Amino acid sequence: MRKFLSLMLVVLIVSNSILVYAQDYTLIDNNLGMKIAPILIGAGLAFSSYEALVSATNNFIGFISIHFPNVYNRVVDLVQNGLNQITLDDEIFSAVEAFVQAMGIGQVDIVGTAHIPLTNVFGAESIVQQIDNDYVVSGVSEYYDWVLNIPEGTIAIVAASMQFSGTGSGSMELTLRMSASGNQAIAEKYIYDAATLVAGQLYNVISYWYLKKIGGIYYASVDGVTWKNVGTSVKNRIYVLPKLKNLYFSLALAVATVAEVSISIPANDVSLEIDDARKYREDKEVFYIPPIADIGELVNVRYDHVENVGQGGDGGVEVPIDYTGILQGISGILQSILSFLQNIFQNIVNLLQTIVNTMTQTIPNLVQSIMEGVESIANLLTEGLIGDIGSITIPEIDVSLDSKFPFSLPWDVARLVGIMNAEPKPPIFEAVLGGPFRNASLRIDVSEIFEEGFMQKVRYLELIAFCIGLAIITPRLIGGAK
Amino acid sequence: MMLVKILQGILNFIAWVVNSVISLLPQSPFLNVSSGVIDDWLGYVNYFVPVGQIMAVFTLWLSAITMWYLYRWVFRFVKYID
Numbered sequence: 001m002r003k004f005l006s007l008m009l010v011v012l013i014v015s016n017s018i019l020v021y022a023q024d025y026t027l028i029d030n031n032l033g034m035k036i037a038p039i040l041i042g043a044g045l046a047f048s049s050y051e052a053l054v055s056a057t058n059n060f061i062g063f064i065s066i067h068f069p070n071v072y073n074r075v076v077d078l079v080q081n082g083l084n085q086i087t088l089d090d091e092i093f094s095a096v097e098a099f100v101q102a103m104g105i106g107q108v109d110i111v112g113t114a115h116i117p118l119t120n121v122f123g124a125e126s127i128v129q130q131i132d133n134d135y136v137v138s139g140v141s142e143y144y145d146w147v148l149n150i151p152e153g154t155i156a157i158v159a160a161s162m163q164f165s166g167t168g169s170g171s172m173e174l175t176l177r178m179s180a181s182g183n184q185a186i187a188e189k190y191i192y193d194a195a196t197l198v199a200g201q202l203y204n205v206i207s208y209w210y211l212k213k214i215g216g217i218y219y220a221s222v223d224g225v226t227w228k229n230v231g232t233s234v235k236n237r238i239y240v241l242p243k244l245k246n247l248y249f250s251l252a253l254a255v256a257t258v259a260e261v262s263i264s265i266p267a268n269d270v271s272l273e274i275d276d277a278r279k280y281r282e283d284k285e286v287f288y289i290p291p292i293a294d295i296g297e298l299v300n301v302r303y304d305h306v307e308n309v310g311q312g313g314d315g316g317v318e319v320p321i322d323y324t325g326i327l328q329g330i331s332g333i334l335q336s337i338l339s340f341l342q343n344i345f346q347n348i349v350n351l352l353q354t355i356v357n358t359m360t361q362t363i364p365n366l367v368q369s370i371m372e373g374v375e376s377i378a379n380l381l382t383e384g385l386i387g388d389i390g391s392i393t394i395p396e397i398d399v400s401l402d403s404k405f406p407f408s409l410p411w412d413v414a415r416l417v418g419i420m421n422a423e424p425k426p427p428i429f430e431a432v433l434g435g436p437f438r439n440a441s442l443r444i445d446v447s448e449i450f451e452e453g454f455m456q457k458v459r460y461l462e463l464i465a466f467c468i469g470l471a472i473i474t475p476r477l478i479g480g481a482k
Numbered sequence: 483m484m485l486v487k488i489l490q491g492i493l494n495f496i497a498w499v500v501n502s503v504i505s506l507l508p509q510s511p512f513l514n515v516s517s518g519v520i521d522d523w524l525g526y527v528n529y530f531v532p533v534g535q536i537m538a539v540f541t542l543w544l545s546a547i548t549m550w551y552l553y554r555w556v557f558r559f560v561k562y563i564d
Contacts, residue, residue, distance in 0.1 A: 385484055385485060386484075386485045386486060387484065387485060387486030387487065388486060389486060391486060391490075392486060392489055392490050392493070393490070393493075394493065395493055395494050395496075395497030395498075396497065397497060397500055397501055397504070398501050399500075399501055399504040399505050401504065402510075403509055403510055403513055404504055404507040404508070404509065404510065405507060405508050405509065405510045405511065406507075407504075407507070408510035408512075408513070409510075411510070412510055412512035412513070413541075415512060415513075415515070416512065416515070417534075417537045417538070417541060419515070419520075419524070420524060420528075420533050420534055420537055421528075421533070421534025421535075421537065421538070422521055422524035422525045422528050422533075422534065423525055423528070424525055424526075424528035424529040424532070425522075425525040425526065425528075425529055426526075426529050427526040427529065446529070455529065455530070458530075459530075459531070459532040459535075460532075462531055462532060462536075463532050463535050463536060463539070466536050466539065466540075467539060470539070470540070470543050474543075474547070477547055478547070478550050478554075
């Protein structure tokens with residue numbers, strides 16, 4: 001029984017701990033996930049169910065990889081065919097728009113430049129170049145004023161390596177402005193100047209400043225395109241994403257932000273902004289990343305209301321794993337176990353409570369009765385049968401033992417010793433000599449023969465000799481010195 | 483009440499028996515020994531030999547030996563029990 005209770009207690013503690021952990025794990029910023037959701041859809045991701053979408057968004061912890069398997073060939077074909085205009089897929093916009101409307105998370109407002117052909121997105125001077133089989137889109141547009149007026153709460157996705165004209169940094173500026181204005185910026189790791197192939201001035205700005213501050217990194221990859229070493233100017237430390245990826249990535253991200261505002265992210269030739277950014281960092285030391293605006297009840301809106309959402313893109317779609325269902329299942333099981341164990345423990349507690357109540361009410365009365373009975377018996381024995389023990393008197397022995405033989409022997413010895421301990425006195429011998437001595441008297445006084453001091457010394461020597469004799473015979477008596 | 487009286491009676495009986503038995507014993511023969519006759523001679527003897535002091539030392543020694551035997555008997559008894 002004791003082992004069973006111990007086992008149940010351990011199971012209760014462990015299950016409760018796992019349950020708390022599971023609950024905490026699912027509490028990743030839902031608002032951030034809902035903000036990211038249209039981005040994911042706009043980027044071409046499809047979700048099989050509402051739960052999958054929620055899982056993908058809720059579990060967004062800073063890194064999302066979107067795969068574009070066919071975009072490389074598509075863009076290459078376009079370029080090789082001499083086309084100077086690339087349009088975004090209408091179905092992407094449709095998906096984003098449908099999602100935003102279904103979720104009710106904002107007005108679909110695909111502004112201007114993001115919803116126009118590519119050449120116009122990047123301005124009239126946009127060109128497509130081929131460099132080592134990579135394609136670079138470069139252009140100049142007027143975005144500076146627009147950046148200054150970015151609405152609060154906007155999620156901006158800064159492309160990995162926005163193509164820049166000159167030495168300026170469009171994405172750099174965008175990121176800085178948004179952060180400074182209380183918005184959230186999501187930046188890729190590297191910034192690269194496409195025109196000059198110089199990345200040294202900007203390469204670590206986002207990488208080292210924003211990477212640990214922003215809400216997440218939105219990353220896109222393209223098949224068939226590899227990283228490329230930029231050159232010697234950055235001592236081989238900087239790698240540039242393929243230009244095709246940058247192009248499509250930028251477009252997709254720009255569209256993805258239509259949940260609140262559509263952002264075009266062209267380049268800009270503003271070299272001074274680098275210094276501004278550095279100054280900002282030095283002044284503030286850190287960048288302020290405010291929390292995303294609360295969406296609230298939007299989380300509960302069903303994705304089922306949206307039809308044909310996210311069916312576009314490039315065809316290659318990675319469906320995120322739905323961890324929520326697993327966690328919910330685990331949580332349900334653990335909740336059941338916990339409830340079962342709680343019921344058992346509650347019953348045990350009730351039983352123990354009943355026992356304790358019975359014991360606390362009955363046992364004292366029983367003990368009281370027993371004590372009263374014992375006291376009655378004790379009184380009967382002491383007063384009636386035994387009586388007062390203190391009244392017993394010890395009778396005296398009238399005869400003295402020191403005079404009754406043989407008990408008197410010790411006292412007899414003591415008396416004899418006392419008799420023998422007489423005062424020493426010198427003997428005096430007196431005699432009357434008759435006959436030939438004519439009754440002459442003779443008197444011999446021993447004290448006149450020996451001086452008192454001499455006899456005293458003799459007695460001391462005799463006493464010492466006696467003590468020595470005792471010392472010699474003592475070992476024989478006590479059995480030692482054998 | 484009854485038991486106390488019985489016990490008191492037993493004690494009184496034991497005291498009566500002891501007094502009776504002891505009273506039947508003879509008087510010590512050394513009780514009436516007087517030093518009057520030999521007192522002078524004891525003084526003379528003590529003049530040459532310190533009999534009194536020797537007896538005192540002997541008594542002390544005898545007590546020590548007696549205590550030794552008594553302790554040895556107790557120790558042997560304890561060892562026997564062990």
